[in-house]
Amino acid sequence: DIQMTQSPSSLSASVGDRVTITCQASQVINNYLNWFQHKPGKAPKLLIYDASILEAGVSSRFSGSGSGTDFTFTISSLQPEDIATYYCQYYDSLLIFGGGTKVEIK
């Protein structure tokens, strides 16, 4: 079975900082990767699909890159409203989530 290893599990950064989250697959998954934002009590929100394509209406400060087994999610300038847990998700015949990264403001 494919495993998705997401790191770090949590981070604390200042407003305006560049934030990077990585997701590593245990085998090649091509670009079958989404990134979601999840705020407490809210529905998770799709930010990036197919590893690097920004979902319509999502702020351009969010971006994704990578292919094969290694993927990166970046917030170019952290804002207070970005406080959330972020998940990578592999999708094919099943869905596999990374463990999540809780992002906090320093």
Added chain:
Amino acid sequence: EVQLVESGGGLVKPGGSLRLSCAASGLTLSEAWMSWVRQAPGKGLEWIGHIRSEADGGTTDYAAPVKGRFTISRDDSKNTLYLQMNSLKTEDTGVYYCMTGYWGQGTQVTVSS
């Protein structure tokens, strides 16, 4: 605008059953692969299973922890997705979401004696 609204959660004893519903608007469920995902307290997101679109056969797949106990189905006339949960265990406690890129707000399921 796509909206997914889950309902049917609640408190149930171990060994009991519960049926969750996910009513959709702005989206035709039969045309989408629909998944159920849960989040246990203090844990991350866990995929439970999905039902394929009608065009892809409408078949289902399940994660190992729920296989044989949970069943996903769809009522196209009501544009509603279901999750039938039987033989519930305490470890099934959590918030349950239906999703397909879009997500609902979730419904709480608590399995406790």
